[in-house]
Amino acid sequence: DAGVIQSPRHEVTEMGQEVTLRCKPISGHNSLFWYRQTMMRGLELLIYFNNNVPIDDSGMPEDRFSAKMPNASFSTLKIQPSEPRDSAVYFCASSFRGTPYEQYFGPGTRLTVT
């Protein structure tokens, strides 16, 4: 099992550019989570999908952020336009049955917006 796969691992972009982060959850998992981690705010849940349907997007900072899960094996998190304050590590995690079960985290995407 390859685990949760995220791409790219590092992204450096200029303010105003569109950024797309990608995630492939573990096969068979039906819940997917996007998190953002910063020193100031710690690990924050951005959005939670269950069976490809967004269940809770209350953590999405603002309209510049959007997430999709077109099928069970792929999800994207898009930031448009990006701002320097979006710089963070973005993690995708999946689980077999959502909460309260353990989540499997990907390696993260380190985003730097200049």
Next chain:
Amino acid sequence: SQQGEEDPQALSIQEGENATMNCSYKTSINNLQWYRQNSGRGLVHLILIRSNEREKHSGRLRVTLDTSKKSSSLLITASRAADTASYFCATSGTYKYIFGTGTRLKVLA
């Protein structure tokens, strides 16, 4: 707002010693989990304890939960240099987890 707050924020011990870190939370929970994060990596699940359990063991890990005090502790016995990492508690009420601020553990060889 963050649910869990770990204490201490940082801990430095010698290899072979025990490491104890604590987590406090604010509202009722269904269960609590502990995760480890090595530098530059994703979080790895360590152990889950349900709200009706008081203690749980897994290898060198011992977790306790006191729902009356809304607190949990993670004990790592006979620590190793490889245990150096950040440790997070995550509490679950309904369908999502709230992660704490983490304890940075450094085990000196």
